[in-house]
Amino acid sequence: MTTAPDVAPRVTSGPTTDQAIGAATALLDAYRPGDTRFFASPARTLLARGTRAAVPHDERPLHQRVAETLDAQRRAGRPAPVVVGAIPFDHTAPAALAVPETVRWAPALAEDPLIALRAPAPAATAWDIRQVPAPRAYGASVAEAVRRMERAEFSKVVLARTLELESPQALDIPAMLQRLARRDPSGYTFAVPSGPGRTLLGASPELLVSRQGGRLVANPLAGSAPRSADLAEDVRRAAALLESAKDLHEHAVVVAAVREGLAPYCRTLDVPERPTLVRTAAMWHLSTSITGELAEADASALELACALHPTPAVCGTPTAVARDVIGELEPFDRGLYTGIVGWGDADGDGEWVVTIRCAEADERTLRLYAGAGIVEASSPESETAETGAKFQTFLHAVGVDQ
Template identity: 75%
Template sequence: MSVSLTEATASLTPPPVTPGAATALLDAYRPATDRFLATPRHTLLGRGTAVEIPHDSRPLTRRVREALEARRCAGEPAPVVVGSLPFTPDAPPALAVPESVRWAPPLREDPLIALPGPAAAGRTGWQVEEVPAPEVYGAAVAAAVRRMRDGEFDKVVLARTLELTAPREPDLTAMLGRLARRDPAGYTFAVPSGPGRTLIGASPELLVARHGGRLTANPLAGSAPRSTDLAEDVRRAAALLESAKDLHEHAVVVDAVREALAPFCTRLEVPGRPTLVRTAAMWHLSTTVTGELAGPDTSALDLALALHPTPAVCGTPTDVARAVIAASEPFDRGPYTGIVGWQDADGDGEWVVTIRCAEAEGRTLRLFAGAGVVAASSPEAETAETGAKFRTFLDAVGAEL
């Protein structure tokens, strides 16, 4: 059984390790004004807003490029754009060039990340509402399965939310610290997502990274909950690697990634079988795709937009899956299953699939979790999978489902 926590960025050379530098950026994060992103390659903290990326009819990549060039012409030698894009393609982006950016090595290489972080708040203060209720979600899964067995489409990702309300505004800095310490080898983020709103989370999934002429993508599809019992945990991991249902779901996603990236590449390497990636809560089937770009003008954001949304967060065919999602989910996904990340003026960057996340607004947190539904799915299994995925955030905020 092959397991890798950081294979998606293993080909990128990390900066020298400076003990305490990464955790210092984590502890320095302040909501509303800052943008924090930790990846297996480095840690980034953007402070303030120099330029916001506008929402207009021009291509997004052009708007980003012009903003970065304007900032560089204004005297910033290495500007970056940081933020998120929503699931719906024509919705406004939440991207900006910060006034200042501080970089540090990866959190996973900082020995101080192993020290205890801030304790979660008491588990009695949150009011929790499930949207939709589990039985309603299960009925939507069953309806989708019937349509797939009739040949209407191949896959859809259906999500549900938890609406958490607290007596007072939650401490997002402490929450971010707990998320980062729970999975320091993943992708931890906190960025403004709209007026008075903050997108915060810890995703396991790299959509795509570009470094010079090389790209890396790491699609995840097919999941199983972890167990606190070691023998059972190993059994679940081994079963996932042999699950026909999950292997099929994963293959659909990998094929879509290959098809989307191939036109940009002179060489594209796609392993024949997936490996496993683990987080604190889940096992995932994982394939690391690498390639050499055909030209220097293709940016990380170009690649991300060509991929987004993958069948791992939407379904296939995409148009049909979007229609099923719109009819089945009684909420707007907003930034959930969008992308979050950064890009510099040279086109290098990393974009991550926005999962294992919540959107904070005032005293409210909206948590999101979804499951890939195929013809072999069962309502009970998919409902349980979303419940397991909620654990990442419930543990971070000190709430129970």
């Protein structure tokens, strides 16, 4: 069995960072919801406060609006402006992106020895939980999608479901972020404003694309298996995933789409022939680390991300048909779920990740999201179980045992 390191592809240089021991966890400790944005990756940690400028919503391409917003900040005398925030699944909907007043940088959380300290256990809460759709209805949607694939209408669709949690008391969002970050410090942890009084937070395992100078990295994930607390069973599941024809096919479709999306921008593009494995606390994932050298230096990380979004890993293929099927079979608006979250600077560098293993929070409620890639070989039972396993990342953070 071949496994990749438990660290996603790194960006090896970037903004000036505080290198002191405890600097990264200090930023994590300093996070408060509201007009504050937190993002941690295997390369760095950032904490941004305030809003100097919001990215406007109009008919221009998003990456162009962001570039012009950052250029305006630079012309106004700010030497190193960055944009931070989230982009929805529906690329025509408004993005939650802003240039903050201040940004602090630190090394990766995984490099901070203080990250090994456990976060406090979640307080006992009498959560009211509602599943949307109910498991039986979700299974019926999977079966319908499979029937339509058997008629060759499309080849893959990603179908999601949600858990809506309501608490009798105000949510402790910083404590949830602490538990997410300390459970998987080598992943991508984020908390950003998503609307008035709302916060998008989560711990994604999947890098959509990063850019540092002329070099790019993408790390598509597709094909998953839940972890097991029993070591022998956990290893068996990982080995089975590496040999699963269904999951390998699903993964290959995503890798091909990422290659096709990046190729026009690249002088060179290295795509490994076979995937490896990446693990989180809850899941095993098939993973391919794609690296490339840009042909033109003016293609920003965000432009590359928008060229890839949405990949078949979160939508399906063909993309337009899969979008329509999602609209027909999912009884909710995805909003920022399966969108993009991250940061970019005025030089075009940045890190943008796929917005999964996440929830949207307001004062007393959480909406959790999880999806599964449906192909012709899928079964309603296995895909319902997969989404249930994916919920565990966030349920652990709030102390819900399902």
